[in-house]
Amino acid sequence: MIAVDLHQASLRFGELPVLAEISLQVRAGERVAVIGPSGAGKTSLLRLLATELRADSPGALRLWQQDPWLLSSRQRQRLRSRIGMIWQAPPLPDSQRVITAVLAGRLGQWSLPKALLSLLRPRDPAGARAELARLSLADKLYQPCGALSGGQRQRVGIARVLYQDPDLMLADEPVSALDPVLAEASILTLQQQAAARGSTLITNLHAVDLALRHFPRIIGLRQGRILFDCAAEAVTSAMLAELYGNESPGSLAEQMPPC
Numbered sequence: 001m002i003a004v005d006l007h008q009a010s011l012r013f014g015e016l017p018v019l020a021e022i023s024l025q026v027r028a029g030e031r032v033a034v035i036g037p038s039g040a041g042k043t044s045l046l047r048l049l050a051t052e053l054r055a056d057s058p059g060a061l062r063l064w065q066q067d068p069w070l071l072s073s074r075q076r077q078r079l080r081s082r083i084g085m086i087w088q089a090p091p092l093p094d095s096q097r098v099i100t101a102v103l104a105g106r107l108g109q110w111s112l113p114k115a116l117l118s119l120l121r122p123r124d125p126a127g128a129r130a131e132l133a134r135l136s137l138a139d140k141l142y143q144p145c146g147a148l149s150g151g152q153r154q155r156v157g158i159a160r161v162l163y164q165d166p167d168l169m170l171a172d173e174p175v176s177a178l179d180p181v182l183a184e185a186s187i188l189t190l191q192q193q194a195a196a197r198g199s200t201l202i203t204n205l206h207a208v209d210l211a212l213r214h215f216p217r218i219i220g221l222r223q224g225r226i227l228f229d230c231a232a233e234a235v236t237s238a239m240l241a242e243l244y245g246n247e248s249p250g251s252l253a254e255q256m257p258p259c
C-alpha cells in the first residue's frame with residue numbers, strides 16, 4: 001500500500017518558491033532518508049507531509065489514499081494522529097517532566113478526561129521508561145526537560161514518537177545535536193523500531209554517511225527539486241558532489257543518470 005503520495009507539489013512562502021513540482025511515492029513500511037544542502041526545502045517537505053503546510057496546488061498530497069484537505073477537520077485530526085513528527089529541537093516545556101513529555105505522544109489518541117488525568121498522574125510510567133531505555137535515557141524519567149542537554153532533548157523527542165507508535169514517522173534532523181556514536185545508535189534504534197512496527201519512516205539528515213548506511217532509499221533534494229531518488233547503493237560520490245555543489249539544478253537534472 002502507498003502511504004505517502006505526493007504529486008507535483010509546489011510550495012511558496014510569499015514570493016519565495018520553496019518546493020517545485022515534487023512527486024514521490026512512499027510505500028507503507030518503507031524507510032527513506034532525504035538529504036540535501038541547507039535551504040533545499042527538506043523541513044518544508046516534511047511539514048507538507050505532516051499536513052502542517054498545504055501545497056499550492058489542490059490534490060497534491062494523499063496519505064493512505066486520502067486527500068487530507070478534503071476531509072472534515074475531525075477526520076483530518078484523526079489522520080494526523082497517525083503521524084508522528086520528530087523535530088530537530090523538540091518543543092518541550094522546561095518545567096515538564098520527561099515522563100509527561102513522552103506520554104504526550106499518545107494525547108491525540110486518548111479521550112480528553114484520560115489525557116487530563118495523565119497530566120496529573122502519569123498513567124503509563126513503564127511504557128515511557130521502555131521507550132526511553134531504547135535511547136539510553138531511562139534514568140531521566142522523572143527529570144524536568146529543562147535539565148536536559150540538547151542531545152537528550154532530541155532523544156526524548158524520539159522516545160515520544162516511539163511511544164505514540166504512529167503509522168508514519170517524520171523526522172527532521174533527529175540526531176543533529178548528538179555525538180557521532182550516539183547519533184549512530186539513535187538512528188539505528190529509530191530505523192529498527194520503524195521496521196519492527198511496520199511504520200513508514202521519512203528522515204531528513206545532514207549526515208550523509210548515516211543516511212547511506214541506515215536507509216535503503218535516498219532522496220536528494222536541492223533548491224526545492226528532487227535531483228535523485230534511488231537505492232542507497234546507487235548513490236555515487238559524483239551525485240553527492242552535484243547535490244551539494246554550485247551547479248544549477250536544471251543542468252544537474254539533465255546530467256543525472258536515471259536511478
Ligand SMILES: Nc1ncnc2c1ncn2[C@@H]1O[C@H](COP(=O)(O)OP(=O)(O)OP(=O)(O)O)[C@@H](O)[C@H]1O
Pocket residue numbers: 013016018036037038039040041042043044045
Ligand atoms: N516559515 C517560513 N517563512 C518563510 N520562508 C521560509 C519559512 N520556512 C522556510 N523558509 C524558507 O524556505 C526555504 C527552505 O527552508 P527549509 O527549512 O525547508 O530548508 P531545509 O532544507 O530544511 O534547510 P536546513 O537543512 O538548513 O534545515 C529556505 O529558503 C527558508 O528560508
